Amino acid sequence: MKPPPFHYAAPTSVAEAVALLGEHADDDARALAGGQSLVPLMNFRLAQPGYLIDLRRIEELTRIRTDGDVLSIGAMVRLSRAEHSPEVALGAPLLAEALGYVAHPPIRNSGTVGGSIAHADPAAELPAVALALDAELVVVGPQGARTIAAADFFVGPFTTAIGAGEILTEVRFPRRDGGQAFVEFARTHGNFALVGVASVIETDGDAVTRAAIALSGVAPVPVRAAAAERALTGTVPDDASIRAAVDAAVAGLSPSGDAHGSTETRTDIARSYLRRGIELALTRAQDRR
Amino acid sequence: MERHDVTLTVNGRTSTVSVEPRKLLVDVLREDLGLVGTHIGCEHGVCGTCTVLRDGESIRSCTTFAVQVDGAELRTVEGLASGSELHPLQDEFWDKQGLQCGFCTPGMLMRACEIVEQKPDVTREEVREGIASNLCRCTGYQFITDAVCAAAARMKAGSTETTGAQA
Ligand SMILES: Cc1cc2nc3c(=O)[nH]c(=O)nc-3n(C[C@H](O)[C@H](O)[C@H](O)COP(=O)(O)OP(=O)(O)OC[C@H]3O[C@@H](n4cnc5c(N)ncnc54)[C@H](O)[C@@H]3O)c2cc1C
């Protein structure tokens, strides 16, 4: 099958892209990043935008920068580039680890950080990472720039707080001390996760001072495992307390089942991967000290 | 419908084609440039049979509009051999029976090409992991892995003995 016809432009600035989005709103104009989600959807005619605004020529969207304690990644930074960037490894090791789970290298060579987050697949890795790291999403529209907290960004499956006429320009990851770990269960490596777990755990040597844990694949949007975070914080974790924290988190979940796994299967997987993720983050937190 | 001029350097030859923006890179390669070595399987990025190299990196030509790679340097399976001399990867795929029906082969070769060029010291495990992006329904992957490992070893030996012999 071939995609339906559309108009195409590749502007060189954010302002120009936003103007084009506005001008062609009636044509259902959309941003085109790496195309690794949008082009398959168009090939199957599940998406039929009348106008595509290719962001690839916008230089400023391809930057990776570190400002003090914040790692900023331009929306058009390709997944494989972020994966191998020393700046990302240093500023957001959780992100670097998660990127290795996003599809396969030929997809990561074209797909972008901004595209993955804007696409907001409930099973995708990067939205959960953004949530666990309290990332800030910068969007620009006709009214100028605004910043959205990751907690407010993912509003439903494939739906975000990016407004009509706005584009995502940058993702800001605050640096977190402590241990970070991304683990996931997929039917085969490179597939979307049945369950993905992003954990960031800070300790003062023994006790947990802060825990941020986010899950993908278990709900229509990535979710924080708030009950586990609360249960861990302030404790010196051992086998029993980790088990209790995991049980508390799982009690709040009811992932919808499909051909790839029933509700019970997914809940079971979430239980064991939460545990693995927390233990790995804790080990890494201790190794850092 | 509107058309756009797209300039592509494919296997060292630069051409400009006028295409509808909806035309996929794989179709431009096959229909406009006559390079039918690149195959089309699934058209949604899963099977890898359409894999080509863009600026040295493997990409899916079925999930890429040609307009998105205007100005790029591409390599397809037609660019592997030099004249009648097969590329070590092609030679080893032949020798080790790394193909049966051959449908996945062009994409597999281009993916393998990226793997061995990025990492001349690639391990067998890394080759297995690396080619997992491409589906082969015939071979069970064992012979493909053998072929890629053998080619990597040959290319590495070749590049230390002579310089620049490997195109
Ligand atoms: C075979 C295959 C397997 C995959 N497996 C995984 C996986 O395991 N995990 C995973 O997370 N993903 C997976 N993906 C998706 C892939 O990672 C995509 O590349 C990514 O989700 C989208 O990024 P993109 O840059 O290609 O965006 P595009 O496809 O270009 O765009 C996706 C959507 O986001 C919008 N958009 C893009 N950029 C912006 C922006 N800056 N501002 C506003 N809107 C924007 C577009 O309009 C479109 O609606 C897979 C894809 C394929 C083909």
Ligand code: FES
């Ligand atoms: S045809 Fe491109 S990946 Fe299947």
Ligand code: FES
């Ligand atoms: S040789 Fe037949 S699909 Fe690979």
